[in-house]
Amino acid sequence: MKIALLHTQDALEPPVDPVLDQLESALRTGGHEARRLVVDDTVQPLVTSLSEDRPDLVFNIAESFGGKSALESNVAALLNLLGLRYTGSSPAGLILAGDKTLTKKVLSFHDILTARFATVFRGNVDWAGDISFPLILKPPQEDASLGINQKSIVNDVKELLQTISSLQTEYQSPVLAEEFIDGREFYVGVLGNSDVKALPIIELDFSGYPADRPRIASWEAKWGDDGDEKGEEFAGTKSVFPTDLPEELATRIQRVAMDAFNALRLRDYARVDLRVNDREEIYVIEVNPNCYLEEKSEFASAAAKDGIDYPTLIQRIVELASARYSR
Numbered sequence: 001m002k003i004a005l006l007h008t009q010d011a012l013e014p015p016v017d018p019v020l021d022q023l024e025s026a027l028r029t030g031g032h033e034a035r036r037l038v039v040d041d042t043v044q045p046l047v048t049s050l051s052e053d054r055p056d057l058v059f060n061i062a063e064s065f066g067g068k069s070a071l072e073s074n075v076a077a078l079l080n081l082l083g084l085r086y087t088g089s090s091p092a093g094l095i096l097a098g099d100k101t102l103t104k105k106v107l108s109f110h111d112i113l114t115a116r117f118a119t120v121f122r123g124n125v126d127w128a129g130d131i132s133f134p135l136i137l138k139p140p141q142e143d144a145s146l147g148i149n150q151k152s153i154v155n156d157v158k159e160l161l162q163t164i165s166s167l168q169t170e171y172q173s174p175v176l177a178e179e180f181i182d183g184r185e186f187y188v189g190v191l192g193n194s195d196v197k198a199l200p201i202i203e204l205d206f207s208g209y210p211a212d213r214p215r216i217a218s219w220e221a222k223w224g225d226d227g228d229e230k231g232e233e234f235a236g237t238k239s240v241f242p243t244d245l246p247e248e249l250a251t252r253i254q255r256v257a258m259d260a261f262n263a264l265r266l267r268d269y270a271r272v273d274l275r276v277n278d279r280e281e282i283y284v285i286e287v288n289p290n291c292y293l294e295e296k297s298e299f300a301s302a303a304a305k306d307g308i309d310y311p312t313l314i315q316r317i318v319e320l321a322s323a324r325y326s327r
């Protein structure tokens with residue numbers, strides 16, 4: 001097949017994202033002709049390229065347009081309008097899962113547990129039921145822990161107001177305030193469509209995390225530095241395959257991940273982030289359609305653990321996408 005690997009400009013900015021080479025090589029191993037195509041901040045060159053090239057399939061890893069992650073779904077929408085086939089979720093799925101508040105509303109309709117929450121925007125408050133401190137505040141349409149650090153966790157009204165005000169100034173968007181779920185953190189990859197499957201569960205192990213801080217996968221924990229902080233959160237967290245999870249609980253966690261995937265109408269592949277408290281209540285924190293596919297990412301590692309090596313995983317995604325269009 002002739003496959004266009006559609007990615008954003010960010011992936012090319014140093015440090016260049018290794019996922020591009022990895023995907024390209026996996027696609028070639030699968031016998032495909034792969035060509036990269038960049039989504040920048042102007043649509044016309046992209047439309048021209050796609051219309052002239054007419055790839056058999058677009059492998060869509062573009063998570064933003066013009067640097068704006070809120071515009072991610074529009075890239076998939078454009079592919080729809082051009083009549084092209086592409087991997088991953090539709091605009092509907094990307095919109096639902098791309099907005100953490102909408103995600104929570106849809107999941108609660110399906111009786112899937114998420115942290116109780118409220119949203120605040122320029123004095124307008126949207127909430128259902130009581131919520132209590134501690135809370136974690138986040139911009140609802142960002143990813144990669146953008147805007148998430150120790151100041152995101154607030155314990156009283158003063159901290160709440162301060163953080164709301166700084167998030168609103170920075171992101172010009174509503175602020176999502178949700179109850180802080182104290183517990184273990186898990187990531188579950190989901191692969192498939194009508195017949196979805198959950199990959200082995202990965203845990204974010206916080207055992208080396210600074211003892212005096214609430215445990216969160218902050219920007220610093222994920223990427224290593226946050227200005228003046230020195231990377232203790234990064235050094236203190238690692239992804240592991242938990243060995244002490246009772247089978248019954250592991251099965252329930254995987255079930256919740258698959259239910260969330262289906263409730264949000266996702267396609268092909270996604271990663272679901274969850275937290276489980278002492279009472280073994282399973283909360284969905286967020287769902288990532290078209291999740292990061294780097295070889296060492298949680299998703300690809302979980303697939304490898306399940307016996308699906310990298311080229312096979314990428315070929316599986318190509319096949320899942322192609323099968324949707326041939327039905």
Ligand SMILES: Nc1ncnc2c1ncn2[C@@H]1O[C@H](COP(=O)(O)OP(=O)(O)O)[C@@H](O)[C@H]1O
Binds near residue numbers: 218
């Ligand atoms: N309600 C919550 N309770 C406890 N921790 C949370 C909650 N929401 C988010 N976190 C922490 O913050 C991290 C990032 O939040 P998340 O919503 O997944 O944002 P992102 O899209 O940036 O990954 C999570 O991995 C988790 O560690």
Ligand SMILES: [Mg+2]
Binds near residue numbers: 144273
């Ligand atoms: Mg997350």
